[in-house]
Amino acid sequence: MNSVAAAHPPLKPEWTLPSRGRVGMFCLIAAESAVFTIFVIAYIFYIGKSVSGPQPKDVLELPLFISICLLSSSLTIHLAVRALRRLEPTGFKFWWIVTLILGTIFLVGTGREWHHLIYDRGLTVSTNLFGTTYYSLVGLHAFHVTAGLIAILTVAILALLGKVEFEYHEKLDVFSLYWHFVDVVWVIVFTVVYIVGR
Amino acid sequence: MKRSEQTRSRAGKVLGIAFLLAGFLIAATVCAADPAGPSQIPNIFKPDSTPADSIFRLSKLVLVITSIIFVVVFSLIAYATAKFRKSDADDGSEPPQVYGSNQVELAWTVIPGLIVLVLFLATARVILSVQDAPKPPGAIEVIAVGHQYWWEYRYPELGVVTANELHVPVSDLQHPTPTFITLLSADTDHSFWVPRLAGKTDLIPNHPNHTWIDPHEAGLFLGQCAQYCGVQHAKMLLRVYVDSAADFDAWVQGQKRFAATNDAAAEGRRIFESTACINCHAVSGTVADGHFGPDLTHLMSRDTLAAGAALNTRENLRAWIQSPDSIKPGSLMPAMKLSDHDLDALTAYLETLR
Amino acid sequence: MASEIIAINEFAGGGQSVGEWLHGWVTTVDHKRLGILYILFSVFFLVIGGIEATIMRIQLMVPHNHFVSPEVFNRMFTMHGTTMIFFVAMPVLFGFGTYLIPLMIGARDMAFPRLNALSFWLTAFGGLLLYFSFIGGNGLYGAGNAPDVGWFAYAPLTSRAFSVGHSTDFWTLALLISGIGSIGTAVNFITTIITMRCPGMTLGKMPLLAWMNLVTAGMVILAVSPLTAAQIMLCFDRYLGAHFFDTQAGGSAVLWMHFFWIFGHPEVYILILPSFAFASEIIPVFSRKPIFGYPIMVAATVMIGFISMSVWAHHMFAIGMSSYGNTFFTITSMLISIPTGIKIFNWIGTMWGGKIQFKAPMLFCVAFLFQFLIAGLTGIMLAASPFNWQLTGSYFVVAHFHYVIVGAILFTLFGAFYYWYPKMTGRMYNETLARWHFWLFVIGFHLTFDFMHIPGLLGMPRRIYTYEPGRGWEFWNLLVTIGTFVQGIAVLIFVGNLLWSMFKGPVAGNDPWDAWTLEWSTTSPPPDYNFATIPVVESRRPLWDLKHPEDPDWKYE
Numbered sequence A: 001m002n003s004v005a006a007a008h009p010p011l012k013p014e015w016t017l018p019s020r021g022r023v024g025m026f027c028l029i030a031a032e033s034a035v036f037t038i039f040v041i042a043y044i045f046y047i048g049k050s051v052s053g054p055q056p057k058d059v060l061e062l063p064l065f066i067s068i069c070l071l072s073s074s075l076t077i078h079l080a081v082r083a084l085r086r087l088e089p090t091g092f093k094f095w096w097i098v099t100l101i102l103g104t105i106f107l108v109g110t111g112r113e114w115h116h117l118i119y120d121r122g123l124t125v126s127t128n129l130f131g132t133t134y135y136s137l138v139g140l141h142a143f144h145v146t147a148g149l150i151a152i153l154t155v156a157i158l159a160l161l162g163k164v165e166f167e168y169h170e171k172l173d174v175f176s177l178y179w180h181f182v183d184v185v186w187v188i189v190f191t192v193v194y195i196v197g198r
Numbered sequence B: 001m002k003r004s005e006q007t008r009s010r011a012g013k014v015l016g017i018a019f020l021l022a023g024f025l026i027a028a029t030v031c032a033a034d035p036a037g038p039s040q041i042p043n044i045f046k047p048d049s050t051p052a053d054s055i056f057r058l059s060k061l062v063l064v065i066t067s068i069i070f071v072v073v074f075s076l077i078a079y080a081t082a083k084f085r086k087s088d089a090d091d092g093s094e095p096p097q098v099y100g101s102n103q104v105e106l107a108w109t110v111i112p113g114l115i116v117l118v119l120f121l122a123t124a125r126v127i128l129s130v131q132d133a134p135k136p137p138g139a140i141e142v143i144a145v146g147h148q149y150w151w152e153y154r155y156p157e158l159g160v161v162t163a164n165e166l167h168v169p170v171s172d173l174q175h176p177t178p179t180f181i182t183l184l185s186a187d188t189d190h191s192f193w194v195p196r197l198a199g200k201t202d203l204i205p206n207h208p209n210h211t212w213i214d215p216h217e218a219g220l221f222l223g224q225c226a227q228y229c230g231v232q233h234a235k236m237l238l239r240v241y242v243d244s245a246a247d248f249d250a251w252v253q254g255q256k257r258f259a260a261t262n263d264a265a266a267e268g269r270r271i272f273e274s275t276a277c278i279n280c281h282a283v284s285g286t287v288a289d290g291h292f293g294p295d296l297t298h299l300m301s302r303d304t305l306a307a308g309a310a311l312n313t314r315e316n317l318r319a320w321i322q323s324p325d326s327i328k329p330g331s332l333m334p335a336m337k338l339s340d341h342d343l344d345a346l347t348a349y350l351e352t353l354r
Numbered sequence C: 001m002a003s004e005i006i007a008i009n010e011f012a013g014g015g016q017s018v019g020e021w022l023h024g025w026v027t028t029v030d031h032k033r034l035g036i037l038y039i040l041f042s043v044f045f046l047v048i049g050g051i052e053a054t055i056m057r058i059q060l061m062v063p064h065n066h067f068v069s070p071e072v073f074n075r076m077f078t079m080h081g082t083t084m085i086f087f088v089a090m091p092v093l094f095g096f097g098t099y100l101i102p103l104m105i106g107a108r109d110m111a112f113p114r115l116n117a118l119s120f121w122l123t124a125f126g127g128l129l130l131y132f133s134f135i136g137g138n139g140l141y142g143a144g145n146a147p148d149v150g151w152f153a154y155a156p157l158t159s160r161a162f163s164v165g166h167s168t169d170f171w172t173l174a175l176l177i178s179g180i181g182s183i184g185t186a187v188n189f190i191t192t193i194i195t196m197r198c199p200g201m202t203l204g205k206m207p208l209l210a211w212m213n214l215v216t217a218g219m220v221i222l223a224v225s226p227l228t229a230a231q232i233m234l235c236f237d238r239y240l241g242a243h244f245f246d247t248q249a250g251g252s253a254v255l256w257m258h259f260f261w262i263f264g265h266p267e268v269y270i271l272i273l274p275s276f277a278f279a280s281e282i283i284p285v286f287s288r289k290p291i292f293g294y295p296i297m298v299a300a301t302v303m304i305g306f307i308s309m310s311v312w313a314h315h316m317f318a319i320g321m322s323s324y325g326n327t328f329f330t331i332t333s334m335l336i337s338i339p340t341g342i343k344i345f346n347w348i349g350t351m352w353g354g355k356i357q358f359k360a361p362m363l364f365c366v367a368f369l370f371q372f373l374i375a376g377l378t379g380i381m382l383a384a385s386p387f388n389w390q391l392t393g394s395y396f397v398v399a400h401f402h403y404v405i406v407g408a409i410l411f412t413l414f415g416a417f418y419y420w421y422p423k424m425t426g427r428m429y430n431e432t433l434a435r436w437h438f439w440l441f442v443i444g445f446h447l448t449f450d451f452m453h454i455p456g457l458l459g460m461p462r463r464i465y466t467y468e469p470g471r472g473w474e475f476w477n478l479l480v481t482i483g484t485f486v487q488g489i490a491v492l493i494f495v496g497n498l499l500w501s502m503f504k505g506p507v508a509g510n511d512p513w514d515a516w517t518l519e520w521s522t523t524s525p526p527p528d529y530n531f532a533t534i535p536v537v538e539s540r541r542p543l544w545d546l547k548h549p550e551d552p553d554w555k556y557e
């Protein structure tokens, strides 16, 4: 054999691979999507199958305001991360805290809705299939919002203490993917529960 | 030298044993399929009813195709392992490095693809013929309800309710009287499986299912519950009695009668009616109309007790009432804790329920 | 010499106090140690699951046997199935993946080392929780209780009405927790493989083991998550009185079946793909040829991953689906045989024209080829839905899946154990003992699982604690039980070999098999940081290029 061929083949000079955080977050989102898919399927499967009342059309009201709050928080978190990337710490803090507030409004709204359903309408998880699927699906989503809010709150506190620097923008950007995901899920849950299912 | 010889003879042995075992398996399968075998064996390869027979014919095709694939691929692997063993006189050089070949890859993609197509078409035909079979006018209708560890059978058109032993008429080709069975469950999942008559269909709560059989000859066909349903899933046996048309009619007439009354067993009857028995069991013409357990109106017309767990003899009946657990541990009938005297009287009464 | 010292340090903790040694293992975030923990954990559970199998087999040896009560038997198959799938097969495959992936792609650790540790400990906790049900299932006075709902736990058997006490709660929590662990591992595998490959290792140059684990991990994410969701629902049912699977309140038993098998079928491919991965690494090295048709192997793997997501209801042919449903799931199930067949043919192609050395790893892989062929073909029989109506729920199914799981997965796993043992411990295993293990296991395996098909064809359902005489089942069951004992002895030899060789085996050196992938370029066992300098590769077989500079692979790829 030709021994000159042993020389290295031309190697591309730079070797870059995708960022760890992003790939990891996409995997997590894929897994979470699968979980939500199953809950949504169960919800749709059981629409109209409850053997006793109350039915969704009797008790559900459109939670428009809190939905708008949640959806707009996607925009504000984006603005916050962009501000950080552009080295504007005040802008970052401002938008970040707005996100926190909007998310909290959503959560409080869900809580009030539940309170109303439980105490005024007598609907609990064990009342009927509607109760079972409704609280599970909306609750699963609310759980994700809560988890997100805890993270946002932590970052907010650190930001107010001045501990969040420019180099965190990468991580916060990855985190904002999660928050966007939670919002998209809400769009689906909203459609299924409040529009299709009612 | 010695070492590699050993290696070689061992590799030879691998093949030997593998071939031997494979041969054994095939031979045993063929034996199992032997049509001369005794009839109590619920052999899926000895069908006696149209659905089971269609399945059998499909399974023969599938077995032939898979056997051919088996022989071909097995031989390829065997040849490769035997032929390309490193030889004793090896010079230590590496063999020619081959990275692949697109033509060969194409071949072994397309050929299996064609085989799959054949298998699929054959299968689809049988699915339709068995599942979507139309119900002829002379068909018998039965509702089978699975209970934890026993079977309830209702013939809505004939007004018969019985348990554990299903009676159906022979269905000959001139005068088909197939039996169409609706499958329900009172509690957990079960599965109705009498291998010589039809494949399985599950009994699932809230999910009515259907199956049908048309046995071609009279006789007893065995099977059992084939979906795990709890502690005594193993003793939820199925017995299908295929009767000639005349026998079947006679049986129906017998079942339609009210329970026999017999003064000699009056004491036993009193005990029966004043004990919890009546909460769970029905005997037509008496106050007993429970439905948690099997209908006992014609208990004595059955060969077995408790879904085939024991023969229906006096001793077994007595033992059953005294302690169901001694026959079927975990069954849902409680031990009734009766005195010996009461037990004898009660047994005597039950024995009059013909 | 140096590697010997490391070997001792790694395992025996030479020069450390026991406390330090233990602390080191418990708090480790090193992928090699976690890999070994996973592996040890599953070998432990293999023995437990095997003991449970042995108890069942003794009970079924003769009809009307009274070795155990029906309740105990039902717990045994549930615990055996659950243990073997979730606490033997999954963790051992994850263990090898965790250990090997970074080494084979030239990385120094996994992408998320702490997540890696968390995943392992979640799995371990799940296993302990499952077994705690023996004690806590009914409170202390009810010791000896355990889940008895079967490994797929069909509703409504799992509802509070039919499953009193807490044993089913332990089952569902154990799977929920270990499922989260599995998802964590999968996220880690994907991220590691996508973002940590060494320079030059494009996806097309990655070892097949990494490829197959990548696909497996993707399937774990898409398949285990539905199981997790279903377990959450089951928990709601059991703790909060929800009605998802409560048939009394209009809930659906069939929904659970779908949810379970949407997980359950991909799961079996999650288990088989890593074992294909072992075969794809071992067969080339012992045939002295590169893998035949690498790109097609990759494509076939991806195809299997895709198709296997759409076949789940072939476990449900008897539930009364419409004829269209049955037809659809028949064709998808059969389609899988095409990419799977491609793999078998490519392995044969790899051996063809090679110089095959029958060392223990290769022996196991060759037996795997034979056995997987048979197992796949019985799978085709099951996939023909009318035939399935006869076969489902019978011992034929049990025989089919043990043929795959034991005959294919366990065999390649044993091969993998022997193949990478020198890398992990720095010492060589004992070849004579390994051959004894191989032959006894082959004999035991065939005695057990060949003959198990027959009672199935003769109408014997699965999950029965006893059976009636006179149905033609006795003889076969006796043979099956005898085979189990032969397997048991073989496993004992295997465990003995691993232990003995750890201390007495000859030192292996870096590259005992004259192999080609990166893990063999570092010391055995590898140092903490794996590679002193991060390697740069030009082909799929970097060490071949090093060893054969006159004829390197990259010229042909």
Ligand code: HEA
Residues within 6 Å of the ligand: B069, B073, B111, B112, B113, B115, B116, C267, C268, C269, C271, C272, C314, C315, C316, C317, C333, C334, C336, C337, C338, C340, C341, C342, C344, C372, C373, C375, C376, C377, C378, C379, C380, C382, C383, C384, C388, C391, C392, C393, C397, C400, C401, C404, C405
């Ligand atoms: C772990 C791995 C594993 C693997 C790889 C497989 C592989 C396959 N399995 Fe199996 N299976 C299980 C594990 C596995 N199975 C388990 C655990 C269960 C039962 C669970 C339970 O109920 O408890 C089960 C049950 C099961 C059922 C349901 C049985 C029932 O309960 O009713 C079915 C039905 O279709 C099935 C089919 C198949 C098919 C078609 C394949 C195919 O992938 C096989 C493909 C391979 C080949 C076909 C051989 C090689 C190919 C060629 C040589 C090419 C030429 C061939 C042709 C053209 C046909 N399996």
Ligand code: HEA
Residues within 6 Å of the ligand: C046, C047, C048, C049, C050, C051, C053, C054, C056, C057, C077, C078, C080, C081, C082, C084, C085, C088, C089, C149, C150, C151, C152, C398, C402, C405, C406, C410, C448, C462, C463, C464, C465, C484, C485, C487, C488, C489, C491, C492
């Ligand atoms: C990874 C998966 C895996 C593995 C490896 C095995 C391995 C074995 N399995 Fe199992 N099995 C399942 C997964 C697995 N199984 C599943 C999922 C089910 C379904 C459960 C359900 O229906 O819910 C099942 C069900 C199942 C049944 C059916 C139960 C029933 O339906 O009633 C039987 C019966 O024979 C059985 C037997 C065996 C045997 C003999 C082995 C042998 O290969 C085991 C060999 C190992 C050892 C023997 C242990 C090691 C050695 C020792 C501890 C030494 C001491 C022992 C002796 C000397 C004997 N298994």
Ligand code: CUA
Residues within 6 Å of the ligand: B146, B147, B148, B149, B189, B190, B191, B225, B226, B227, B228, B229, B230, B232, B233, B234, B236
């Ligand atoms: Cu009924 Cu099993």
Ligand SMILES: [Cu+2]
Residues within 6 Å of the ligand: C264, C265, C268, C311, C312, C314, C315
């Ligand atoms: Cu499957």
